[in-house]
Amino acid sequence: MRSFHFKLKALLSLKENNREQALTKFVQSIKEVLKLEEQLSESQKKYHAVQEKLKERQKGVFRRDQIEALQSSLLLERENVSEITLLLNRAKEMQNSRRKIFLDHDSQYKAIDRLQEKQRDEHFFNENRKEQLELEDVIGSRFLFQRINEQV
Secondary structure, three states: OOOOOOOOHHHHHHHHHHHHHHHHHHHHHHHHHHHHHHHHHHHHHHHHHHHHHHHHHHHOOOOHHHHHHHHHHHHHHHHHHHHHHHHHHHHHHHHHHHHHHHHHHHHHHHHHHHHHHHHHHHHHHHHHHHHHHHHHHHHHHHHHHHHHHHHO
């Protein structure tokens, strides 16, 4: 039996490498989104903590410089929250685009892999058929040989 050789093996390896690279980038973008979500959560906690301190100070006796310091801290935390939210939105867009790229590379790889499987199956089917024909020829020739020998 002749061995199977896939002619597009180099293309299959290239598509597999592209798929792996796309997967790596997709995973990195997921990690980035998770990190930014954690940062946003921490920043929101700080913002609410400063807000609570400001409310607490406004209820009782307070000094103007303390309130101004808390208000400036509140503004800084609000800006920090909005900045992280913006970064998070961008990271989510990047994650979605990298997901689409990965899915595209994955489908290209799988298409060539299915082609290889199909060609392998066809190859084995054809080789099996050839072997069966050869066996039938051998059986037929033995049968004829035995008939000729019986007549002699």
